Amino acid sequence: MSEARIEVDGLRKRFGQTLALDGLSFTVAPGTVTGFVGPNGAGKSTTMRVILGLDSIEEGTALIGGRPYARLTHPMRHVGSLLDASALQPSRSGRNHLLWIAHSQRLPVSRVDEVAELVGLGKAARRKAGGYSLGMRQRLGIAAAMLGDPPILIMDEPFNGMDPEGIIWMRGFLRGLAAEGRAVLVSSHLLGELPDVADHVVVIGRGRVLADATIEELTAGASSLEDAYLRLTSGAVEYRSGTDGEQRR
Amino acid sequence: MSDALRAEWTKLRTIAGTWWLMVGAVAVTVAASAGIAASTHVSPGGSGGASGAGQDPTKLSLIGVDLGQAVVAVLAVLAVTEEYGAGMIRVTLAAIPRRGVMLGAKAVNIAGLALVTGAPAVAGCLIAGRLLLPEAGLGPAHGYALLSIAHGPTLRAAFGSVLYLGLIALLSLGIGTVFRDPAVSAGIVLGLLYLPPLLAQLLSGPWRRHIQQIAPMTAGLAIQATRNIRSLPISPWAGLGVLAAWAAGMLLVGLAVLKARDA
Numbered sequence: 001m002s003e004a005r006i007e008v009d010g011l012r013k014r015f016g017q018t019l020a021l022d023g024l025s026f027t028v029a030p031g032t033v034t035g036f037v038g039p040n041g042a043g044k045s046t047t048m049r050v051i052l053g054l055d056s057i058e059e060g061t062a063l064i065g066g067r068p069y070a071r072l073t074h075p076m077r078h079v080g081s082l083l084d085a086s087a088l089q090p091s092r093s094g095r096n097h098l099l100w101i102a103h104s105q106r107l108p109v110s111r112v113d114e115v116a117e118l119v120g121l122g123k124a125a126r127r128k129a130g131g132y133s134l135g136m137r138q139r140l141g142i143a144a145a146m147l148g149d150p151p152i153l154i155m156d157e158p159f160n161g162m163d164p165e166g167i168i169w170m171r172g173f174l175r176g177l178a179a180e181g182r183a184v185l186v187s188s189h190l191l192g193e194l195p196d197v198a199d200h201v202v203v204i205g206r207g208r209v210l211a212d213a214t215i216e217e218l219t220a221g222a223s224s225l226e227d228a229y230l231r232l233t234s235g236a237v238e239y240r241s242g243t244d245g246e247q248r249r
Numbered sequence: 250m251s252d253a254l255r256a257e258w259t260k261l262r263t264i265a266g267t268w269w270l271m272v273g274a275v276a277v278t279v280a281a282s283a284g285i286a287a288s289t290h291v292s293p294g295g296s297g298g299a300s301g302a303g304q305d306p307t308k309l310s311l312i313g314v315d316l317g318q319a320v321v322a323v324l325a326v327l328a329v330t331e332e333y334g335a336g337m338i339r340v341t342l343a344a345i346p347r348r349g350v351m352l353g354a355k356a357v358n359i360a361g362l363a364l365v366t367g368a369p370a371v372a373g374c375l376i377a378g379r380l381l382l383p384e385a386g387l388g389p390a391h392g393y394a395l396l397s398i399a400h401g402p403t404l405r406a407a408f409g410s411v412l413y414l415g416l417i418a419l420l421s422l423g424i425g426t427v428f429r430d431p432a433v434s435a436g437i438v439l440g441l442l443y444l445p446p447l448l449a450q451l452l453s454g455p456w457r458r459h460i461q462q463i464a465p466m467t468a469g470l471a472i473q474a475t476r477n478i479r480s481l482p483i484s485p486w487a488g489l490g491v492l493a494a495w496a497a498g499m500l501l502v503g504l505a506v507l508k509a510r511d512a
Binding site for chain 2: 049053056070072075081083084086087089090091092096101105144
């Protein structure tokens, strides 16, 4: 899987007056889970949308195995993505949601049932997706991301809304993907989940990379990953509650 | 393109709303035509009611299209705007990143569904007209032939009405792509269709004629006329061409906006 690499280089993007991405660069290597963290509004979701060709950029490149996403034929065979688990039509069944995506990537219908099985959707696959809990929607979204058996996966907050059992399942699942040689980029605000899952962490704030290191490197000299994170991002938060208010500027 | 076509078709067919709106469009169209035909009374003498001279039974029997088009428009608007409600458009564009291909696939599917809806709707209108119009004073006893698609202009009016609904669907899809919100888009489509004819009624002379020549509904429905064609503001096929230009124009604006905007 030599093409299983995301290369983001010098991304710059503005929303009106705000500089959302300010020269962002990092790489997601094959066989690793890369955690993507930062305060709200730091640009995590925007970066993911840029990588997937959904949002435009003013400068920089975001490449999938050397090519922009929008140039890929059957892109979901190269990159599986889950940006927002609730992004579905509520009156369509989970299985039919997977079916139209399978058709768009010219994948056999048998693949739909395989991935529904893989994420443990079970009989719920035949029910309307509008009735799913957030945890179930996350599973459906991961099934969609896995349809094309892609070497690269991009997931925005996949732990959101999952019950403890789901979180444990998700951890093992993500580690398994990396063990198979895939490149996995996972954003999360649940820092406690990261040491168990990620090999590598990219911390961003105000559209810039604040740290790009292994978990061990980050936590060296700090009492915990949380502690290291708070120190890194102290200058880059829009708002922090309580006594830390003075640190805002 | 074929993968995108198939994916968009799977999307449309796997929500019940699509089928209900298609059935609704046929029902509304035929019921409106039948209702108007049943309540029409043409007296040859010309006292009270419509005058028998110069009536166009074909056009009268197809009047349900005026109403049924609204349901077709809603179907087409929803095909794109529903994706923006919950952000599913991002899943769609992650699957089909070429935005022109995505919109083209939607356009082919939705126009196809409109034609498939239009054919039985128009056939139902003609059958209702054939059965009911003789009672209304527009039958052989009053110098009017029974409605039949063996009659060239009637066949053109019927075929053209089906095409008209296909073009209305494309126009609506284009507007939905530009405005993204279902209610706003549907309001704009319905306003664009129904307001110019009302406005034309308030005006007189050349202004009225010009509005009828360029407005999508009045121009497009010229395809239904089978009598006194010389006196129409615009000829049948030219009128349908005006509507086609509207549909193409709105789709192109939709495509430009879709390409320029972040998803």
